[in-house]
Amino acid sequence: MxxxxxxxxxxxxxxxxxxxxxxxxxxxxxxxxxxxxxxxxxxxxxxxxxxxxxxxxxxxxNPAAAQMRSGRSGAIALVVPTLENPFYPLVAAGMQDILVPRGLLLTISESNGPGGQDVLRHLIARRVDALVAAPFGLNNKLLGELREAKIPFVTLGRVSAAGGDLVHTDDVEGAREITTHLIERGYKKIAFIGGEKEAGTTRERFEGYARAFGSAGRPLVDDDIVFSQFTRAGGRTGAALLLDRESRPDAIVAANDLIAIGILDAARERHLSVPGDLAVTGYDDIDAASLVNPELTTVENPAREIGRACARLLLERLDGDVTDVTRTVALSHRLIVRQSS
Amino acid sequence: MxxxxxxxxxxxxxxxxxxxxxxxxxxxxxxxxxxxxxxxxxxxxxxxxxxxxxxxxxxxxNPAAAQMRSGRSGAIALVVPTLENPFYPLVAAGMQDILVPRGLLLTISESNGPGGQDVLRHLIARRVDALVAAPFGLNNKLLGELREAKIPFVTLGRVSAAGGDLVHTDDVEGAREITTHLIERGYKKIAFIGGEKEAGTTRERFEGYARAFGSAGRPLVDDDIVFSQFTRAGGRTGAALLLDRESRPDAIVAANDLIAIGILDAARERHLSVPGDLAVTGYDDIDAASLVNPELTTVENPAREIGRACARLLLERLDGDVTDVTRTVALSHRLIVRQSS
DNA sequence: CTGAAAGCGCTTACAG
DNA sequence: CTGAAAGCGCTTACAG
CATH class of the missing domain: 1.10.260.40 (lambda repressor-like DNA-binding domains)
Structure with missing residues (x-):
């Protein structure tokens, strides 16, 4: 039958x-x-x-039937290196703010895992309507396939993949502001500890530090600039280098909050009071930034707003409101002054 | 044409x-x-x-065409109160570990937001194949609609919604272990600070605390038991109550890490050294637990494993390997001893 | 203002 | 071992 x-x-x-x-x-x-x-x-x-x-x-x-006619799956994908970094779930939440009212489904995948490189291909085969990716682990070939499949995409961060839009925060400006804040507070010898030297994040945040020095007419001091890793351990190691010298800094600008927390560790080990003997600033405003003691002065990285901006960009492309031109959205940071400076 | x-x-x-x-x-x-x-x-x-x-x-x-025939959307949903709690993204990551190899799409929504109550209805209309929900904000009527729609679901936590499976950790046992750890360390007056009194989490963790006392032949002391809120502020307030008494405790079991961090604040304000004057333990092992000073002794809540267990349960139902019986999976905790005890 | 019918891209009985 | 054709549940020209 x-x-x-x-x-x-x-x-x-x-x-x-x-x-x-x-x-x-x-x-x-x-x-x-x-x-x-x-x-x-x-x-x-x-x-x-x-x-x-x-x-x-x-x-x-039945959405499957409707999709078949329209050729749209009604699904938008977010690909992040890892969900263990609390920054990315917030980006997802921001995207949902925009997507849910439109009845679109958000799907989230990790690209760092074992099958990480297949994720993008899988999403293409699944015919997601659009995609947001943090391009760190993703190679250009995959991004090319995305372009070929004519799936609108936006990348997070500073790598502007051809064919997609770009959303990022102005880290140069954020780092400039937090450094200027320390200068205005009267700190004399302000050092910098970066993460991995080749990381774009390190470069941009160092650039902001350097610009603040330029505006203030201060020369950069090579010995006060250290590159380490974006971890707590990296911060501790970097700070050890700076703090065990004859003339130690009275303030350190860290390239992210984890590094700053490591600096706090190093200060504690040396019985230096923060901010009395040493001011410390972070970057990102992760949860831990306000949980440590003293609470960190830092720059807020507006994850949720970033997610919203990504979703808006994609919807505009899906709605056909946009030509082929690649767009870049820069979001503003926000200086948050707490106890550590 | x-x-x-x-x-x-x-x-x-x-x-x-x-x-x-x-x-x-x-x-x-x-x-x-x-x-x-x-x-x-x-x-x-x-x-x-x-x-x-x-x-x-x-x-x-084209998956839409295949779905139309099979009646399956190939999408699994995760509904959480908020993505701002770092616990839930880890659950999502665990689900992905299982779902990605099967070619299933995971979609994640927040139920706390403005349109939170519509989320479930939306997912039903979208014909998700199965669903995992943290049932906190969700009322029973919605869960009933899920049942009616014959969508397999599992709930996180202790509320066993009829018709769905359940995944939770054995908080009673975890709290019992961490309390026993303090007893074995020789602490004499071990207090307890819970979160909201009516929360299942508070009840279970208090139960574990009480059992450890029972096994050790210690009587519970009413004055040493305080209920507050699952926040840092709640911990500080609760600790103030305990620490400003004539005979203050020499250890406090907190019902979660945030409360424990608030207790650290209160101890610092009173110049009490931790763990010298006061031992403190948390629960969950959120990132911040190892970032604060001193690092917290706590119980790991295996979020990623929880996600995996949820996904497996759902797949078994989708594969028809299971009858109508409701299943409960209890995952083991792990005691993590750090500096605070 | 409304209906009959083709078609979306697949899967799967049915038939050989 | 393989093919022709019906059907999944919708949307949308076409026709009136």
Whole structure:
């Protein structure tokens, strides 16, 4: 026996389809469809009967069928290096702020895991409508496939992958501001501890530090500039170098909060009071920044806003409101002064 | 003109469909389908031609079409109160560990936001295949709709919603262990600070505290038991109560890490050394637990493992390997001894 | 203002 | 071992 045209879910139970709604309301499937989409006028009385039937049967359109016609999956993907970094879930939350009201589904994947390199390919095969990626672990070939598949995408951070939009925060400016804050507070010897030297984040934040020095007419002192790693241990090691010298700094600008927390460790080990003997600043404003003692002066990296900006950019492309030009959105940071400076 | 049966993406470009593959390989669409699914034998030579055509055209099946026939969306949802709590993204990561290899899409939503109550309804309409929910903000009516829609679901935590499976950690046992650890360390007056009194988490962790006392033959002292809130401020307030008494405790078991961090604040304000004057323990092992000074002794709440367990439970239901019986999975905690005890 | 029917791209009985 | 064709549940030209 051939299958009949009666909708079922996978438990084998009947579920109301557009056909049942049409029968119940005494109209055609076309009319039901048009009542739902609003794409053509329906007489008020007819509309009322249809809406009544929809409500009585608890009908909701099967998205798979709609997608098949429209060619859209209604899914947007976010690919991040790891969900263990609390920054990225906040980006996701920001995207949801925009996507949920539009009825779009957000799917989130990690690219650092074992099958990380397959993730993008999988999402392409899944026909996601658009994609946001933190491009750290992703190679250019994959980004190229994205372009080929004509899937709009935006990258997070400073690597502007051709063919996609870009959202980032102005780290140069944020680092300039926090350094200027220390200068204005009267600190005389302000050092810098960066993360991995080749990281864009390190470069930009160092650049901001350097600019603040330039504006203040202070020369950069090579010995006061250390590159380490973006971890607590990296901060401790870097600080040891600076603090065990004859003339130690009275302030340190750290390239992120974890480094700053490591500096606090090093200060404690040497019985230096913060900020009395040594001021310390971080970057990002992760949760821990306000949990450590003393609480860290830092720059807020507006993760949620970043997510919102990404989603808006993608929707504009999906809506066709945009030409081929690549767009860059820079979001503002915010200096947060706490106890450590 | 009627639309032709040529696949296009929404940019209007041609994309290889199963029809093109069939033509290229000189076989029927049936055969292409069977080569891909492996559901019927195909002669090796035929198979080779088809696979060659698939590779040459870069064909990947349109999932919307497949979903329409199968009735499955291939999407699994995770609904959490907020993505700002770093626990939940880790649950998501654990789910991905299991779902990605199966080609399933994970979608994550917040239920605390403005449209939080609509989230579940939206996911039902979207026909997600299964769902994991932290049921805190969700009322029972919504859970009932889930049941009606025959969508398998598992809840996180202790509220066992009828019709779904349950994954939780054995908080009673974890709290018992950490309390016993303090007893064995020789602390004499061990107090307890809980979160909101009505929260299941508070109840279970207090229960573990009480059991450790029972096993050690110690009586519970009413004055040493305080209920507050699951926040840093709650910990500080609760600790103030305990520490400003004539006979203050020499150790405090906190119902979570944030409370413990608040206790550290209170101790610092009173110039009490930790653990010299006062031992403090937390619960959950959030990132901050090892960032504060002194680092917190705590109980690890294996978020990623929890996510894995949820995904496995759901897949078993989707694969039909399971009857109607509700299952409960309890995951083990792990005591982590650091500097604060 | 509304309906009948083609078509979206697949999968799967049915038939050989 | 393989193919022709029905059907999944919708949307949308086409026709009136």
């Amino acid at each position: 051939l299958m009949q045209n009666v909708s079922m879910n996978y438990e084998g139970e009947n579920v109301a389809g557009i056909r049942e709604v049409a029968t119940t309301a005494g109209v055609s499937m076309s009319t039901v469809s048009h009542v739902m989409s609003g794409k053509r006028h329906v007489a008020p009385a007819t509309r009322a009967r249809v809406e009544d039937a929809i409500a009585r049967l608890g009908y909701t359109a | 009627l639309m032709q049966n040529v696949s296009m993406n929404y940019e209007g470009e041609n994309v290889a469909g199963i029809r093109e593959v069939a033509t290229t390989a000189g076989v029927s669409m049936s055969t292409v389908s069977h080569v891909m699914s492996g559901k019927r034998h195909v002669a090796p030579a035929t198979r080779a031609r088809v696979e060659d055509a698939i590779a040459r055209l870069g064909y990947t099946a």
